[in-house]
Amino acid sequence: MSEIFVIVEHRLGDTRDITFEMLWKAGELAQKLSYTVTAIILGHDVKSLAENISDRADKIIIFDDERLKNFNADIHKEIIYTLIQESKPALTLIGNTSWGMELAPCLSVKTDLPLATDCIDITPKDNTFIAQRQMFNGKIFSNISFAKSEGCLLTIRAGVFPKDKIGDRKAQIIQQDFPVTDIPVKKSFIEFVETAAGDVDITQAELLISVGRGIGEEENISLIKELAEALGGVVSCSRPIVDKNWLPKYLQVGTSGKSVSPKVYIAVGISGAFQHMAGTSGAGVIIAVNKDPKAPIFRTADYGIVDDLFKIVPVLKDKILEVKKG
Amino acid sequence: MDIVVCVKRVPLTEEVDLVIDEQKKGIKKDQLAFVLNDWDNYAIEEAIILKEKHGGEVVAITVGSEDDEEVLRRSLAMGADRAIRVDAGDIRRFDSFGISKILARVVKDLPYDLVFTGVLADDDNGGMVGIMMAEELKLNHACMVTAIEIEDGKARTTSELEGGLGEASLVELPALITIQTGINEPRYVSILGIRKAAKKELKIINLADLGLSDEKLSPKTIVEEVYLPPETEGAQMLTGDPDTIASDFIEILTKKGVME
Numbered sequence: 001m002s003e004i005f006v007i008v009e010h011r012l013g014d015t016r017d018i019t020f021e022m023l024w025k026a027g028e029l030a031q032k033l034s035y036t037v038t039a040i041i042l043g044h045d046v047k048s049l050a051e052n053i054s055d056r057a058d059k060i061i062i063f064d065d066e067r068l069k070n071f072n073a074d075i076h077k078e079i080i081y082t083l084i085q086e087s088k089p090a091l092t093l094i095g096n097t098s099w100g101m102e103l104a105p106c107l108s109v110k111t112d113l114p115l116a117t118d119c120i121d122i123t124p125k126d127n128t129f130i131a132q133r134q135m136f137n138g139k140i141f142s143n144i145s146f147a148k149s150e151g152c153l154l155t156i157r158a159g160v161f162p163k164d165k166i167g168d169r170k171a172q173i174i175q176q177d178f179p180v181t182d183i184p185v186k187k188s189f190i191e192f193v194e195t196a197a198g199d200v201d202i203t204q205a206e207l208l209i210s211v212g213r214g215i216g217e218e219e220n221i222s223l224i225k226e227l228a229e230a231l232g233g234v235v236s237c238s239r240p241i242v243d244k245n246w247l248p249k250y251l252q253v254g255t256s257g258k259s260v261s262p263k264v265y266i267a268v269g270i271s272g273a274f275q276h277m278a279g280t281s282g283a284g285v286i287i288a289v290n291k292d293p294k295a296p297i298f299r300t301a302d303y304g305i306v307d308d309l310f311k312i313v314p315v316l317k318d319k320i321l322e323v324k325k326g
Numbered sequence: 327m328d329i330v331v332c333v334k335r336v337p338l339t340e341e342v343d344l345v346i347d348e349q350k351k352g353i354k355k356d357q358l359a360f361v362l363n364d365w366d367n368y369a370i371e372e373a374i375i376l377k378e379k380h381g382g383e384v385v386a387i388t389v390g391s392e393d394d395e396e397v398l399r400r401s402l403a404m405g406a407d408r409a410i411r412v413d414a415g416d417i418r419r420f421d422s423f424g425i426s427k428i429l430a431r432v433v434k435d436l437p438y439d440l441v442f443t444g445v446l447a448d449d450d451n452g453g454m455v456g457i458m459m460a461e462e463l464k465l466n467h468a469c470m471v472t473a474i475e476i477e478d479g480k481a482r483t484t485s486e487l488e489g490g491l492g493e494a495s496l497v498e499l500p501a502l503i504t505i506q507t508g509i510n511e512p513r514y515v516s517i518l519g520i521r522k523a524a525k526k527e528l529k530i531i532n533l534a535d536l537g538l539s540d541e542k543l544s545p546k547t548i549v550e551e552v553y554l555p556p557e558t559e560g561a562q563m564l565t566g567d568p569d570t571i572a573s574d575f576i577e578i579l580t581k582k583g584v585m586e
Contacts, residue, residue, distance in 0.1 A: 135450050139554075141556070158488075239507070
């Protein structure tokens with residue numbers, strides 16, 4: 001019987017959502033194909049993490065060792081490589097996260113197994129799988145197949161599968177010893193750093209007016225500030241604005257920034273890359289303003305305005321001020 | 327501090343209607359404008375910043391056609407010392423696995439302390455070539471890096487994690503680092519600058535020169551089909567003249583309780 005490996009991602013003692021999402025997909029595929037699900041946990045003091053998922057896998061393999069306290073892609077790679085050699089899983093699922101994006105490619109070369117990254121779905125087909133992914137920032141979808149091999153590696157985009165339990169499993173928990181003693185550690189963890197501290201907390205705002213690349217120039221951001229002021233809302237932004245240093249990191253919405261949950265989220269000149277939209281899933285209503293009718297943001301927004309922001313934003317502002325004056 | 331930077335030329339696709347090609351394996355590119363991949367622009371800039379601080383040489387590499395030399399010339403204009411293009415014919419027959427093997431083979435013979443790639447390329451959004459190369463070359467690596475300081479022959483890096491968290495690490499050199507956008511402010515390049523940089527060395531290497539054959543580079547992943555995103559219900563569009571749009575907009579805000 002074939003196996004599906006799920007590499008458990010956890011940070012600072014918490015199982016990350018992507019782990020539950022991968023276990024959901026693994027569970028669904030396992031039901032369909034009569035496979036088993038094996039979760040692999042590498043870390044230190046991680047027994048409670050196994051308890052969290054013991055009804056979502058058939059087997060949980062734990063490596064609990066002080067040397068695994070901090071994530072190190074090379075050490076993870078060596079251990080998982082050994083496990084893959086032993087069990088030859090049909091699929092190995094890894095989060096398409098910062099850590100997973102470092103682990104998966106080196107594991108692929110080490111194991112000589114094919115890798116598809118940032119997958120949004122997996123479908124079984126003729127004893128192998130088809131991975132669905134996106135290109136050109138979500139403007140194109142693609143189906144990927146794998147050359148004949150003894151399994152394949154996939155990294156899974158966060159937020160595309162449910163976090164729920166699927167089926168009824170009871171895991172056999174296997175504690176294993178750190179198998180490799182001579183991994184030279186040439187990269188050492190120093191510390192976690194908070195890169196998005198600031199005096200405005202966009203996660204608490206009820207109304208956010210968010211600005212993206214479409215704003216063009218730094219001085220145009222005043223247009224968005226004026227709209228926010230008229231509305232009594234808070235300004236936030238997408239990544240390109242922070243990359244250019246036009247607004248501080250603590251105002252950034254998205255995977256690498258903040259997750260927000262305003263009643264209304266107004267996205268101006270934001271194309272809607274999934275990394276950005278991942279931070280807006282808690283928003284009540286999303287209104288998008290973009291001149292490109294094909295911009296991916298219109299797929300997730302509730303309301304859309306297809307127009308040049310430089311034309312429509314001043315009109316919106318004036319109208320609001322007019323209404324407020326009564 | 328010798329640094330090799332791997333770069334890629336990619337089409338600009340924002341605000342453009344993409345058209346699928348006849349074979350349904352890719353998009354039609356003849357009408358598109360091309361640029362240096364955004365992440366690679368930051369990677370070149372970071373290499374030049376480190377070179378200006380610590381000395382050494384910056385080499386830019388790409389795998390591609392003559393048209394792709396455009397991004398090498400841009401890299402040279404930004405301050406790279408020399409450039410290499412690997413002429414591998416039609417590179418659509420390779421996947422990231424093959425491209426990383428080609429790049430690793432070229433880098434192997436160059437002097438380097440650091441190898442940079444961008445985190446992602448704006449076209450296929452694969453994000454694996456850099457770390458695959460690191461494994462091929464048995465190099466230490468750091469991923470999604472937003473800050474680099476060189477201290478006593480080691481790189482102190484900050485990797486971007488999720489939710490505004492960063493991870494500081496100490497990496498022994500030589501190492502491969504994948505560069506995240508926002509790490510610096512890439513310098514402006516003028517047409518004149520690009521013209522001046524034409525004097526710098528741009529070497530062309532063939533696959534055969536590298537002792538690589540298609541057999542060793544055969545893809546492990548195959549694009550079966552590409553297609554436009556499936557239709558979704560999508561947003562309800564506010565239409566009409568600006569005044570009508572503004573009234574509808576205010577109505578939504580009022581209904582949702584964020585405007586009185």
